[in-house]
Amino acid sequence: MHEHDVVVVGAGGAGLRAAIAAQEAGADVAIVSKLHPVRSHTGAAEGGINAALRDADSWEDHAYDTMKGSDYLADAPAVEALCQESPEEVIQLEHWGMPFSREEDGRVSQRPFGGLSFPRTTYAGAETGHQMLHTMYEQVVKRGITVYDEWHVMDLVVTDEPDPADRTCHGVVAYDIQTGEVNGFRADGGVILATGGMGQVFDHTTNAVANTGDGVAMAYRAGVPMEDMEFIQFHPTTLPSTGVLISEGVRGEGGILYNGEGERFMFERGYANNDGELASRDVVSRAELTEVNEGRGIEDEYVHLDMRHLGEERILDRLENILHLAEDFEGADGLTEPMPVKPGQHYAMGGIETNEHGETVVDGLYAAGECACASVHGANRLGGNALPELIVFGKRAGYHAAGKEMSEAEIPTGKNGEWEPADYEFEISVGEVDSRGPAAADGGAVATDAEALLRTAVERARDRVETLLSRTGRNHAEIRSTVQETMTANVNVFREEDRLEETLSDLREAREAYQEVAVSDPSRTFNTDLIHTMETRNILDIAEALTMGALARREFRGAHWRKEHQERKDESWLKHTLVSWNGGEPELWYKPAILEGESKTYEPKVRSY
Amino acid sequence: MSTQLPKQTEEASESETESDVPSRGDERRAERRRRAANRREQRQAEEAERAAADEDTIELRVFRYDPDVEEKQEPRFDTFHVPFEKGMTVLDALMYARDTYDSSLTFRHSCRQAVCGSDAMFVNGGQKLACKTQIGELDEPIRVEPLPHAEVRKDLVVDMEHFYDQMEAVEPYFQTNEYPDGELEEQRQSRENREKVKMSTRCIWCGACMSSCNVAAGDNEYLGPAAINKAYRFAMDEREGEDVKQKRLEIIEQEHGVWRCQTQFSCTEVCPKDIPLTEHIQELKREAVKNNLKFW
Numbered sequence: 001m002h003e004h005d006v007v008v009v010g011a012g013g014a015g016l017r018a019a020i021a022a023q024e025a026g027a028d029v030a031i032v033s034k035l036h037p038v039r040s041h042t043g044a045a046e047g048g049i050n051a052a053l054r055d056a057d058s059w060e061d062h063a064y065d066t067m068k069g070s071d072y073l074a075d076a077p078a079v080e081a082l083c084q085e086s087p088e089e090v091i092q093l094e095h096w097g098m099p100f101s102r103e104e105d106g107r108v109s110q111r112p113f114g115g116l117s118f119p120r121t122t123y124a125g126a127e128t129g130h131q132m133l134h135t136m137y138e139q140v141v142k143r144g145i146t147v148y149d150e151w152h153v154m155d156l157v158v159t160d161e162p163d164p165a166d167r168t169c170h171g172v173v174a175y176d177i178q179t180g181e182v183n184g185f186r187a188d189g190g191v192i193l194a195t196g197g198m199g200q201v202f203d204h205t206t207n208a209v210a211n212t213g214d215g216v217a218m219a220y221r222a223g224v225p226m227e228d229m230e231f232i233q234f235h236p237t238t239l240p241s242t243g244v245l246i247s248e249g250v251r252g253e254g255g256i257l258y259n260g261e262g263e264r265f266m267f268e269r270g271y272a273n274n275d276g277e278l279a280s281r282d283v284v285s286r287a288e289l290t291e292v293n294e295g296r297g298i299e300d301e302y303v304h305l306d307m308r309h310l311g312e313e314r315i316l317d318r319l320e321n322i323l324h325l326a327e328d329f330e331g332a333d334g335l336t337e338p339m340p341v342k343p344g345q346h347y348a349m350g351g352i353e354t355n356e357h358g359e360t361v362v363d364g365l366y367a368a369g370e371c372a373c374a375s376v377h378g379a380n381r382l383g384g385n386a387l388p389e390l391i392v393f394g395k396r397a398g399y400h401a402a403g404k405e406m407s408e409a410e411i412p413t414g415k416n417g418e419w420e421p422a423d424y425e426f427e428i429s430v431g432e433v434d435s436r437g438p439a440a441a442d443g444g445a446v447a448t449d450a451e452a453l454l455r456t457a458v459e460r461a462r463d464r465v466e467t468l469l470s471r472t473g474r475n476h477a478e479i480r481s482t483v484q485e486t487m488t489a490n491v492n493v494f495r496e497e498d499r500l501e502e503t504l505s506d507l508r509e510a511r512e513a514y515q516e517v518a519v520s521d522p523s524r525t526f527n528t529d530l531i532h533t534m535e536t537r538n539i540l541d542i543a544e545a546l547t548m549g550a551l552a553r554r555e556f557r558g559a560h561w562r563k564e565h566q567e568r569k570d571e572s573w574l575k576h577t578l579v580s581w582n583g584g585e586p587e588l589w590y591k592p593a594i595l596e597g598e599s600k601t602y603e604p605k606v607r608s609y
Numbered sequence: 610m611s612t613q614l615p616k617q618t619e620e621a622s623e624s625e626t627e628s629d630v631p632s633r634g635d636e637r638r639a640e641r642r643r644r645a646a647n648r649r650e651q652r653q654a655e656e657a658e659r660a661a662a663d664e665d666t667i668e669l670r671v672f673r674y675d676p677d678v679e680e681k682q683e684p685r686f687d688t689f690h691v692p693f694e695k696g697m698t699v700l701d702a703l704m705y706a707r708d709t710y711d712s713s714l715t716f717r718h719s720c721r722q723a724v725c726g727s728d729a730m731f732v733n734g735g736q737k738l739a740c741k742t743q744i745g746e747l748d749e750p751i752r753v754e755p756l757p758h759a760e761v762r763k764d765l766v767v768d769m770e771h772f773y774d775q776m777e778a779v780e781p782y783f784q785t786n787e788y789p790d791g792e793l794e795e796q797r798q799s800r801e802n803r804e805k806v807k808m809s810t811r812c813i814w815c816g817a818c819m820s821s822c823n824v825a826a827g828d829n830e831y832l833g834p835a836a837i838n839k840a841y842r843f844a845m846d847e848r849e850g851e852d853v854k855q856k857r858l859e860i861i862e863q864e865h866g867v868w869r870c871q872t873q874f875s876c877t878e879v880c881p882k883d884i885p886l887t888e889h890i891q892e893l894k895r896e897a898v899k900n901n902l903k904f905w
Contacts, residue, residue, distance in 0.1 A: 035719060035725075035727075036769070036773070036814075038725070038726065038813070038814050039717075039719050039720075039725040039726065039727050040725070041719065041720060041725070043720065043724045043725055043813075044720050044722060044724050044725070053793065087793055088792070088793065091792075091793050091794070091795055094795045094796060095788060095795075095796065096782075096783055097782070097783025097785075097843070097846065097848065097849075099798075099803055099806060099807065099810050099846075100795075100798075100803075101803070102798055102799070102800050102803050103800075104800065105797070106797030106798050106799055106800075107795055107797065108795050125807075127724075127811070130724055130811070130813070131810060134810070135783070138781055138782035138783065139782060141777055141781060141782055142780075142782040178762065180677075208719040208720040208721065208725065209718055209719050209720075209721065210719045241696045242696075242721065242722070243721075244721070244722045245722075324723075325722065325723075328723065328741045329696075329722065329741070330696070331696065475712050477707075477708040477709075477712065481708075519712070520712050520713065521678075521712055521713030521715075522677075522678060523675050523677040523678050523713065523763065524677050525675060525676060525677045525762060525763045526715050526762055526763040526764075526766050527713075527715075528715050528716075529712040529713055532712075
């Protein structure tokens with residue numbers, strides 16, 4: 001059994017920042033991650049970090065842009081925290097040596113990004129995430145923070161109270177990928193989930209193979225609701241054959257989108273008469289797919305992104321990485337030809353429900369970064385707002401878990417604030433195939449002390465591993481690809497009721513198939529078959545909650561487009577979707593979005609670009 | 610180049626201390642072995658059939674080894690036939706083989722876009738990132754092996770600990786004694802200086818350079834190209850200041866530091882991020898000489 005004050009799960013931007021903060025606040029902190037930290041997917045972020053650094057800019061403008069971009073579904077206290085603290089966090093990274101791109105006078109450069117009223121995106125070429133990840137890992141090395149790398153966290157260790165609000169998290173159970181050992185990690189200060197995205201729920205994604213939403217699913221089964229899962233960002237410029245991301249920085253620097261007829265469709269077809277290519281991501285993705293669906297695409301699949309006119313010097317200076325990606329993964333030379341692009345799954349706006357300090361409804365359990373939903377992105381995330389979220393909320397969660405004094409949070413979690421049940425009947429059954437009935441934290445246990453709780457949880461995890469290894473049954477890969485295919489076909493940029501229903505039914509079948517899953521590799525050494533099999537369970541839970549939220553939300557808001565409901569309906573839908581696991585019988589409910597900020601209310605307006 | 614398997618004795622002591630998983634009966638293990646053997650035969654038959662039916666398949670020969678599984682304790686090569694698609698990479702082919710034929714085929718991979726640095730391997734005799742190596746550019750059969758000069762854990766997975774130790778030995782973090790006064794003031798850095806360190810900051814810790822280096826192969830304590838490049842990244846950064854640079858040069862001048870490099874350029878040749886590693890090492894040698902003259 002390992003013991004630390006604070007355990008951080010995941011070693012990307014949010015996890016590393018949380019660990020550094022917890023240590024600064026005096027805690028003994030350890031990071032547990034299924035990847036070595038530098039392998040984390042933060043490293044693939046390209047575009048930049050929004051921060052109101054200059055006199056002509058202000059955090060208030062950044063907050064306004066973010067609330068508008070969110071289609072008024074973000075919570076203002078979280079958005080304002082993000083925008084107020086991002087500048088100091090960016091300067092902190094700079095002081096840690098991060099190699100930002102620079103102006104002539106030696107200051108950090110900033111560029112325009114979609115949906116921003118000021119060029120406030122700081123960046124390091126088109127490899128901002130890589131530089132940020134490595135800079136923070138350097139600090140972790142400097143501070144001697146313990147890292148258990150290549151340990152896959154299987155379960156949270158949570159007390160088994162009927163009401164999630166009464167539960168306490170005491171640690172995690174993890175599987176050592178290198179040796180097959182299952183062990184407990186006790187953390188009385190708190191567990192911080194920073195496990196990143198869940199793009200593997202889809203099959204055309206910019207996300208890494210490791211982005212299976214483990215933290216989200218783990219917290220869900222422990223009683224923390226998933227929030228706003230139906231809001232998935234489809235990035236407008238991904239390479240068609242692999243889903244590799246082509247940064248919004250290309251359009252920020254002046255890149256132009258053309259359809260198959262050579263039209264600059266963002267303007268010529270009236271999708272965004274003011275901002276054109278730099279409209280918000282959801283707007284551009286829908287525009288591209290509309291062009292393709294109406295027969296004006298190229299090879300019926302994609303459109304062109306042209307940056308040749310920027311000139312070789314500027315491209316090499318600011319977007320060099322894009323040239324390599326287009327060349328290596330699509331065989332296109334961005335200097336001499338336009339690059340083929342199409343929308344691809346990129347980011348989950350939703351996630352583990354938290355307040356603005358990263359606290360969840362379960363005591364001692366925190367979440368930060370993409371896996372969390374504070375919510376700063378609402379129905380649509382602006383480019384350049386993901387990286388500041390990692391560092392601002394990573395730091396906040398780290399401080400809070402380490403016991404640093406902080407203000408009272410304004411965002412209620414769980415059913416502690418105002419809430420309402422959903423009035424939606426699902427035709428397909430959802431949840432655990434052989435549910436034990438409501439009111440039990442999956443992975444939780446009845447026990448009087450933390451030590452006993454962890455021992456029980458470790459035993460149960462060992463049994464699970466043994467069962468998966470010893471029985472015969474189906475391979476997970478087939479189940480995973482069924483889920484990815486149905487999600488990509490039906491829960492994509494455009495969504496219709498029938499096909500969402502069909503997806504729930506496909507997912508039901510996949511869940512039933514998963515009941516018979518088995519691992520055929522008997523090895524205790526680096527058994528990736530076993531890890532992937534456990535991940536597939538997480539993918540299933542997330543896909544289901546996401547589809548439930550998408551079916552029930554009968555309006556069009558941000559990234560969530562519904563064929564039958566073509567309007568944003570503020571009177572009935574200015575509210576967050578929550579799905580609680582409820583011991584295997586998922587419950588859908590809602591809580592109001594908080595539009596009241598520190599000194600102003602963000603009144604919903606028509607969102608045009 | 611050699612593929613290094615762990616010594617049997619080390620293996621025995623490791624499994625004694627670290628494996629506290631309850632063991633199951635011999636009978637079950639025997640049954641599992643029989644099943645595995647059956648599956649393998651079945652798979653090979655299916656593959657042969659597929660290969661005969663479809664000409665557009667490629668042949669992969671993949672190194673297999675697992676200290677934990679009896680039939681894989683003796684290293685071997687397995688052959689996989691994978692349907693070829695335009696744009697297919699070595700990683701795509703390996704994933705196809707794993708998901709279709711043999712779920713125990715093991716390799717590290719994550720981002721699929723040459724930034725996480727997980728999937729460096731030895732492909733047709735050269736260190737490559739599997740995700741950015743096009744199948745179409747390789748001669749068949751394609752031979753895929755773990756990185757040479759690193760201990761094999763299983764199949765294509767090698768122990769990276771030694772590589773990480775060397776990276777961490779060069780104080781791989783920014784150090785300065787002076788920060789600007791204002792709370793929200795950044796340190797100024799000229800564009801030229803940022804350009805100077807730019808390539809060195811692109812390292813993704815894949816380990817291809819270390820694996821290709823003959824000096825590192827013979828001298829286990831040699832810092833190696835990646836770690837020296839990391840030292841270069843900071844030593845050349847004007848924000849760190851002269852006193853810190855002095856300390857950095859002392860680190861890379863140690864017995865197993867820059868002077869071991871024999872400028873064979875093998876690291877530079879294999880680097881998937883095109884970092885001019887050998888040049889960086891040479892430049893640090895020159896800096897060290899200049900520095901020593903200064904104190905002479």
